[in-house]
Amino acid sequence: MPIEKADIDLGNVAPNDFSNKRFSVDTESSDISLNARCSPFINTFGRGATGNGTTDDTAACQRAIDRALQTGYRWEPEPGAIFRTTAPLVIDRSAVTSDFDRHKPLIRGGGEGSTVFISDHGGACFDVRGGTGGGAHSPIAMQDLRIEGTNQPDSVGLLLDNAVWANFSRLTIVGMGFGIDGTDVLGSSFDRLKIRGNRRGFRLRRQNFSYPNANTFRDVICSVNTEYGGLIQGGASFNWFGGTIEGNGSDETSWGLKMEDGGVEGAGGLTMTGVYAELNQGVADVWLTHPTRGSAHTINGGGFARGLADHHVQANIRFECSDSIDASLWLGGVGFGKVGVEYADHPSRPYVNMSGALGKSWRVIDAGNRPENPDLWHGREMEQPGGPLAIARFEPSSGSLISVGCRNVSNVLRHGPGDYTVNYQKPLRTSRNSYLASSNDITLPPVAFTEQADLVRVRIHNLAGNLFDPVGELTISVFGNRY
Known part of the structure; x- marks a missing residue:
């Protein structure tokens, strides 16, 4: 077994007792056979790196990466080292043709504050390339590193292309143009990342074969990124559990998290659970747009705060x-x-803004939320799961109100027999789930219910098509609507 270099740390052990001990191997030979207790890995110092934060360690780090890709062993950049790079470190698996390829690299440092990479150039610190064309999936795992940029506008902490089934854990990314910039990222997980102090936090989008589908953030902190926190273009089933979106943005065009045109596959969009958003600047903490396709989003738990x-x-x-x-x-x-x-509340800055929803076929469901200032809670202007939102009970021959429900009816105007306008204190917008119900088994034709800014026009016809006043009281209820 030709081994060029072996570092063995056994500590104080009894003779022949090698259980639970560290056996590290760094070799250029592919002819290695080790006891199952041994865990071979690739180091960096043995390839010429200094880790002093000043010397250019790019070539040594790339040699370590190439060796890890060749052997399938994990690369463990040394704890306490600061590796300065002047060109991208390329992790290239684009030639992989099988999901069962055994050379699935694992890169594991000594901790996000212990093993540091200083990216002293305008490109990507790590350039990760998966199997091309959406063919072979090529997982990679990166753990326990800190990636620091020098605030160059187009630099990237993690540049991901065709990253499928990848895992990134306990990484800190600071001082980059993009913390993460990913194309064709699919089925990947991002756990306990800190994406802080970059120009833009992260961006995921389609380039060749896949929108960013089925990706998951867990306990991710996305904060103080100057242009925006996160941008997801297309994609579906983006899941964010725990963590924070805070302090992002620097002007009125910024945002915390934005999802554009989600729901490419399965019509699922954003699922966000237990995430805290505060002190962002711009359009919104969470901004959901649907220019060409619809999707279903869920936000539960967590909270939003301005300060x-x-x-x-x-x-x-x-x-x-x-x-x-x-x-x-x-x-x-x-x-x-x-x-x-x-921060002072203002009616022009509601908790939930739906003014950009111009169509009839959108809806927002409000269940069990807690607005600190009820005057800013446009949740009462959303659809409620069941029950009427506006009820007018009046005398048909005069239009005189007898009683109202949901406190939104202002008055009823009688234009003539069987022709009434119900006016509302707050404007109504109809949806495809909206409908009218009346008392006395009177049938209201669909044409009777038209969308208006602040009223509903009701016309009651008999079988001959003539307008008429029904006998007795008339109750008009509006269901499935919102103010």
Whole structure:
């Protein structure tokens, strides 16, 4: 077994007792056979790296990566080292043709504050390339590293292309143009990342074969990125569990997290659970748009807060869709408020802004949420799961109100026999789930219910098609609507 270099740390052990001991191997030979207790890995110092933060360690680190790809052994950049690089470190698996290829690299440092890479150039610190064309899936795992940039505008901490079934854990990425910039990222997980102090936090999008589908963030902190926190373009089933979106943005065009045109496969969009968003600036903490396709989103648990007078979002959540799009958002058990006393609430900055939803086929479901300031809670202007939102009980021959329900009916105007306008204190917008119900078994034709800014026109016809006043009281109820 030709071994060029072996570092063996056995400690104080009894003779012949090698259980649970560290056996590290760094070799250029592919002819290695080790006892099952041994865990071979690739080091960096043995390939000429200094790890002093000043010397250019690019070539040594690339040699270690290439060796890890060749052998399938894990590369363990040494704890306490600071590796300065002046060109991208390329992890290239684009030639992989089989999902069962055994050379699946694992890169594991000594901890996110212990093993550091200084990216002293304008490109990517790590350039990760998976199997081309969506063919072979080529997993990779990276753990326990800190990636620091020098604030160059187009630099990238992790550049991902065709990253399928990848895992990135306990990474800190700071000082980059993009913390993460990914194309064709599919079925991958990002655990306990800190994406902080970059120009843009992360971006996921399609380039060749796949929108960013079925990706998951767990306990990710995305904070103080100057342009925005995160941008997901297309894709479906993006899941974010725990963590924070905070302090992102620097002007009115910024945002915390934005998902554009989600729901490519399965019509699922964003699922966000237990995430805390605060002190972002710009359009919204969470911004959901649907220019060409609809999707279903869920936000539950967690909370939203604004706290600074000159650094805040216009809405905690902004929901947009065009006239022909069917999209939905379910909000459940979410808290909305502010931190400190510097920020002052204003009616023009609601918790949830749906003014960009122009179509009839969108809906937002409100269940069990807690607005600190009820005057800013447009949740009462969303669909409720069941029950009427507006009830007018009146005398048909005069239009005189007898009673109202849901406190939104202003008055009823009688234009003539069987022709009434019900006016509302707050504007109504209809959806495909909206319908009218009346007392006395009177049938209301569909044409009787038309969308208006703040009223509903009701016309009651007999079988001959003539308008008439029904006998007795008339009750008009509007279901499945929102103000």
